[in-house]
Amino acid sequence: MKKIIFITAMILSLLGCSLSHKNPLDSSNVEIPKSVIGIELFSSSPQSPEKYVEIHWEKLTNVEGYYIYRAMIFDGQYEKIATIPNSQGNNMIFRDNNVFSNNFYYYKMSAYNSQGLEGHLSGFLRIFVE
Numbered sequence: 776m777k778k779i780i781f782i783t784a785m786i787l788s789l790l791g792c793s794l795s796h797k798n799p800l801d802s803s804n805v806e807i808p809k810s811v812i813g814i815e816l817f818s819s820s821p822q823s824p825e826k827y828v829e830i831h832w833e834k835l836t837n838v839e840g841y842y843i844y845r846a847m848i849f850d851g852q853y854e855k856i857a858t859i860p861n862s863q864g865n866n867m868i869f870r871d872n873n874v875f876s877n878n879f880y881y882y883k884m885s886a887y888n889s890q891g892l893e894g895h896l897s898g899f900l901r902i903f904v905e
Contacts (some may be wrong), residue, residue: 808894
């Protein structure tokens with residue numbers, strides 16, 4: 776009887792070693808989104824009573840969307856001001872209406888994927904709203 780239990784335990788042990796196990800910390804299947812490219816900033820005209828900054832960028836493939844961050848100084852605290860889905864179409868545009876005259880604004884962007892992973896932040900872009 777002890778011999779049968781021992782043999783059964785050995786067989787199960789060998790089968791267990793040959794089974795495929797997935798390590799949740801294994802990063803081989805993780806794809807970090809690409810960096811956002813082609814970012815351009817445009818501000819409202821000085822004569823316009825409505826002040827805004829418009830952000831244009833190139834649409835990326837294999838991303839779910841984009842995060843837009845803004846600060847009042849280039850090395851300050853950047854606050855996430857928008858989450859834009861990639862399903863918006865081919866013209867990727869966001870208008871920030873929460874700006875005021877005679878101020879500099881600094882923007883950064885990143886993309887995120889279906890796994891919820893965020894790519895690298897872009898460098899900052901600066902614009903003056905007259």
